Amino acid sequence: MRIQILPNWCKKMSLIIFLIASILSGGDDFVNGFNAGRNEAAPSYDMANATDTTTISDLIGGETVVNFFQLLAILALVGYILSREKVEDDYLNIIRLESYQIAFLLICSFALVLLIFNVDYSYGLFDSLTLFLWSYLIVFFVKKRIA
Numbered sequence: 001m002r003i004q005i006l007p008n009w010c011k012k013m014s015l016i017i018f019l020i021a022s023i024l025s026g027g028d029d030f031v032n033g034f035n036a037g038r039n040e041a042a043p044s045y046d047m048a049n050a051t052d053t054t055t056i057s058d059l060i061g062g063e064t065v066v067n068f069f070q071l072l073a074i075l076a077l078v079g080y081i082l083s084r085e086k087v088e089d090d091y092l093n094i095i096r097l098e099s100y101q102i103a104f105l106l107i108c109s110f111a112l113v114l115l116i117f118n119v120d121y122s123y124g125l126f127d128s129l130t131l132f133l134w135s136y137l138i139v140f141f142v143k144k145r146i147a
Contacts, residue, residue: 006083014079021076025069070126077133081140095143103136 085092107128114121 005088006079008084008086010079011083014076014083018073018076018080021069021073025066025073074126074129074133077130077137081133081136091147092144095140095147099136099140099143102139103132106135106139107132 110131111123111128114123
């Protein structure tokens, strides 16, 4: 079975969209982690100066826009995955299929481990999609380089 995939130039475009959307959607978490690390390193730091009321989500339009950029980042990863390699052959199709299978098994096992050891953890759709896409990309990259 041949899957119609996007041309190679979509790989570059998807990567650029992913990077921009990831920076815009994860900017608040990065800033909060950076500020927490800075405050932990210097306990005598004045806490009044450390709290900044302006966040990146406020600058780009609120939580709805941040969720839109999260969705855009996931769609860009899907576009990257569905883009052709420069040289596409049957062996790459086999590697692609095996990578999908391994990534799906990793997601299922990770979800089961989370449910067994931490029942209170909320494992959402964005988490599972992002983990699936990243694990697919890592497995595909490793299998392509080994072969």
